[in-house]
Amino acid sequence: MSEHRPLLMRSNRLLGSALIEHNLVKFEDLEAANERLLEIAATGDMRRSSVLSILAYETKVLREEDLLHHVVDDHGVGVIDLRCYEVPDEVKRDLDISACWATWSVPFDKEEDFHFVATAYYLSPAVRAHWEKTLGGQIIWQATTMDIIADFLDRVATERGEAGKRLGGGKSGTRPPFATGGTAPTVGSKGPFISGGSKPAFPLTGNTQAPMHP
Numbered sequence: 001m002s003e004h005r006p007l008l009m010r011s012n013r014l015l016g017s018a019l020i021e022h023n024l025v026k027f028e029d030l031e032a033a034n035e036r037l038l039e040i041a042a043t044g045d046m047r048r049s050s051v052l053s054i055l056a057y058e059t060k061v062l063r064e065e066d067l068l069h070h071v072v073d074d075h076g077v078g079v080i081d082l083r084c085y086e087v088p089d090e091v092k093r094d095l096d097i098s099a100c101w102a103t104w105s106v107p108f109d110k111e112e113d114f115h116f117v118a119t120a121y122y123l124s125p126a127v128r129a130h131w132e133k134t135l136g137g138q139i140i141w142q143a144t145t146m147d148i149i150a151d152f153l154d155r156v157a158t159e160r161g162e163a164g165k166r167l168g169g170g171k172s173g174t175r176p177p178f179a180t181g182g183t184a185p186t187v188g189s190k191g192p193f194i195s196g197g198s199k200p201a202f203p204l205t206g207n208t209q210a211p212m213h214p
Contacts, residue, residue, distance in 0.1 A: 003098065004046070004098045004099055004101075004102040005041070005102075007099065007102045007103065007126070007130060008041070008046060008049055008101075008102035008103075009041065010126040011102060011103050011104075011121055011124045011126045011127045011130070012034075012037055012049070012050065012051040012052075012124070013034075013051075013126075014124045014125050014126045014127075015051060015052060015121050015123055015124035015126075015127070016030045016033070016034060016051050018123035018124060018125075019055070019062070019067075019123065022070060022074075022123070024062060024066065024067060024070060025055055025061055025062050026061070029055065029059060029061040029062075030051070030055070032059065033051050033054040033055050033058075033059060034051060036054050036058065036059075037049060037050070037051050037054060040054075046098065046101040046102060047101055047150065050104065050146065052064070052067070052104070052120065052121065052146065053146060056146075064120075064145055064146065067123075068143055068145070070123075071122050071123065071143045072143060075122065075123075077122055077141050077142065077143045078141075078142050078143065079142065079143050079144065080108075080118050080142040080143070080144050081144065081148055082106065082108060082118055082144060082148050082149070082151070082152045083148060083151065083152075085108060085109075087108045087109065087152075088109060088110075091107060091108060091109060091110060092156050092159070095107065095156060096134075097153055097156065097157060099130070099134070100149070100153055101153065103119070103121055103124075103126075103127040103130055103131070104119060104120040104121040104127070104146060104149050105117055105118065105119035105120070105121060105127055105131060105149070106118045106119070106149055106152055106153065107131065107135060108142075108152075113137035113138060114137060114138050114139075114140055115131075115135040115136075115137055115138070115139045115140070116139075116140050116142065117131055117135075117139050117140070117141055117142065118142045118143075118144045118148075118149065118152075119141060119142070119143065119144065119149075120143070120144060120145060120146045120149055122141055122143055128141070
């Protein structure tokens, strides 16, 4: 948490500013969410330190579906369901999981100089700047839900834990995306994606399948 705390806080702060700019939330609701974010971040729990999670699943003043609609319709970003995408092993091997949690983004493929990144935080300039600097080359962004990001990162962590156990160390295991002793809803459990499929439950103008390589 300490290494990526500045990135996490900046990613959330600039996402909040963008939500206000695009009239997706009210200023007073964002202020309350920012206060709650500081409380959660103080515990060191990166996966729950999300202003989007607070707005959409605690205070429920924003629907993640509406945010996805906005990103697709106004920014021309496609949509991807990582549960239906075969991420190359070398990409998973090189993932900085903490940076992924801090930005709610996952690099999931590469083709020559093009990098493919799935994100729930596309509207945050800090997120886009971080991955552009980290990956280099050109990035093709794909929008997705927080639940899908969390599910993917948990699976990668489990695979690494199992590999560690085979080598004689490490433990494997997963927990719900926003575990709080059973009091918080699972992000995306009633979100826009149909369970077990890549087809969203609402019409989109962008790409709803795995992105095509350039």
